[in-house]
Amino acid sequence: MKTQVVVIGGGPAGLLLARLLMQNGIATVLLERRSRAHVLSRIRAGVLEWGSVETLRRAGVGTRMDGEGEIHHGVALGHTNHQFRIDFAERAGRAVMVYGQTEITKDLYTAHDAAGSTIIDNAEDVTLHDVTGRPRVTWHKDGRSHEIEADFVAGCDGFHGVSRQTIPADARTEYERVFPFGWLGILSETPPVSHELIYSNHARGFALASMRNPHLSRYYVQVPADDTVEGWSDERFWDELRRRLPHDAAEAIVTGPSIEKSIALLRSFVCEPMRWGNLFLAGDAAHIVPPTGAKGLNLAIGDVALLAELMSAHFAGDTAALATYSDRALERVWAAIRFSVSLTGLLHRFPGQSAFEQRLQEAELAQIERSDSAQTTFARNYTGLLT
Numbered sequence: 001m002k003t004q005v006v007v008i009g010g011g012p013a014g015l016l017l018a019r020l021l022m023q024n025g026i027a028t029v030l031l032e033r034r035s036r037a038h039v040l041s042r043i044r045a046g047v048l049e050w051g052s053v054e055t056l057r058r059a060g061v062g063t064r065m066d067g068e069g070e071i072h073h074g075v076a077l078g079h080t081n082h083q084f085r086i087d088f089a090e091r092a093g094r095a096v097m098v099y100g101q102t103e104i105t106k107d108l109y110t111a112h113d114a115a116g117s118t119i120i121d122n123a124e125d126v127t128l129h130d131v132t133g134r135p136r137v138t139w140h141k142d143g144r145s146h147e148i149e150a151d152f153v154a155g156c157d158g159f160h161g162v163s164r165q166t167i168p169a170d171a172r173t174e175y176e177r178v179f180p181f182g183w184l185g186i187l188s189e190t191p192p193v194s195h196e197l198i199y200s201n202h203a204r205g206f207a208l209a210s211m212r213n214p215h216l217s218r219y220y221v222q223v224p225a226d227d228t229v230e231g232w233s234d235e236r237f238w239d240e241l242r243r244r245l246p247h248d249a250a251e252a253i254v255t256g257p258s259i260e261k262s263i264a265l266l267r268s269f270v271c272e273p274m275r276w277g278n279l280f281l282a283g284d285a286a287h288i289v290p291p292t293g294a295k296g297l298n299l300a301i302g303d304v305a306l307l308a309e310l311m312s313a314h315f316a317g318d319t320a321a322l323a324t325y326s327d328r329a330l331e332r333v334w335a336a337i338r339f340s341v342s343l344t345g346l347l348h349r350f351p352g353q354s355a356f357e358q359r360l361q362e363a364e365l366a367q368i369e370r371s372d373s374a375q376t377t378f379a380r381n382y383t384g385l386l387t
């Protein structure tokens with residue numbers, strides 16, 4: 001078997017890349033380790049920068065997002081018993097779209113099915129060969145071995161994937177900071193406490209009020225890194241959330257049973273370079289950001305939009321195009337890491353942090369509330385990077 005681009009991983013990065021390449025007439029085969037049902041059962045991010053919205057529309061998968069997604073023109077930051085709003089339209093002249101990653105993934109699969117794309121799920125033991133020459137990829141499925149040859153391999157297989165590990169250890173540099181806490185998140189079929197997101201700093205730890213739609217709330221509270229979901233009954237979660245959100249919001253929370261509950265550790269990770277020969281990394285395979293800035297999914301979309309453009313230029317005859325991929329992608333990645341790490345530092349309680357540091361965080365939030373330029377910087381970073 002032969003194709004032009006083998007895409008490893010059927011998360012949003014891989015599915016969108018295959019879609020954008022196909023629109024430009026480039027043949028792709030996508031290999032996904034898990035079943036489609038498993039991929040579609042994962043609850044992940046929910047906030048799209050405007051550039052991501054436009055990329056999804058351009059990929060022909062914007063219809064349901066435009067119908068069911070919610071445009072948010074601002075966000076609230078708070079601490080203890082005070083919150084204030086940052087107006088995106090006024091400060092940055094653009095908005096964000098709240099639409100779940102799970103729904104985007106569903107829309108991408110639907111578009112691929114309609115176009116007859118080659119997506120192979122339950123592909124086991126995916127292995128990359130000769131990526132600095134003429135790449136080949138092998139895998140097992142239903143007890144049989146398979147092999148395909150390609151011009152390029154796109155490693156879109158997430159943080160635990162095989163693609164990044166294919167780059168020899170002495171040819172890549174990995175930068176990492178693991179935070180000593182996680183986010184406990186729940187999904188609940190209740191109306192969200194506010195029509196916009198609330199990010200709250202509290203002496204007991206950070207809390208976030210988010211949503212998927214007007215009937216589906218997504219809430220998070222910061223927890224120690226070694227906490228387990230078993231220790232968190234729904235009742236305990238709601239009590240803790242109520243304590244940590246600004247007073248007026250806390251009073252308005254509508255509680256109900258959780259339909260999903262999980263803990264994710266906070267981590268920043270970058271692998272450089274994002275290209276090794278004819279292997280290109282994109283999305284979580286190359287980088288992880290702490291979720292505080294809602295950048296993970298947007299970075300993945302940004303990577304594959306750039307990669308699709310450069311691969312298309314390559315196949316149209318511009319063989320130098322792909323040489324710029326890694327540096328251009330990494331510039332945006334580090335901008336996102338910088339924003340997400342600084343917002344994490346502003347809003348979370350760190351082990352050993354004293355009341356002094358808590359007051360400093362509150363003073364910094366007050367400074368953002370007073371400062372036009374600080375609000376503009378926040379709004380620009382939150383709604384889109386490097387623009």
Ligand code: APR
Pocket residue numbers: 008009010011012013014031032033034039044045101123126156157158159160161162282283284285296297298300
């Ligand atoms: N072979 C084939 N597929 C693999 C392999 C492998 N060895 N390892 C992992 N995969 C698949 C996973 O099963 C998953 O479906 O690769 C996919 C990677 O998808 P994601 O983890 O969702 O990563 P990505 O597509 O880069 O999405 C970006 O943004 O909101 C953030 O972290 C969040 O998932 C989100 C990410």
Ligand code: PHB
Pocket residue numbers: 044045046047197210211218291292293294295
């Ligand atoms: C979410 O709704 O899952 C969400 C929103 C904003 C974030 C992180 C996660 O910063």
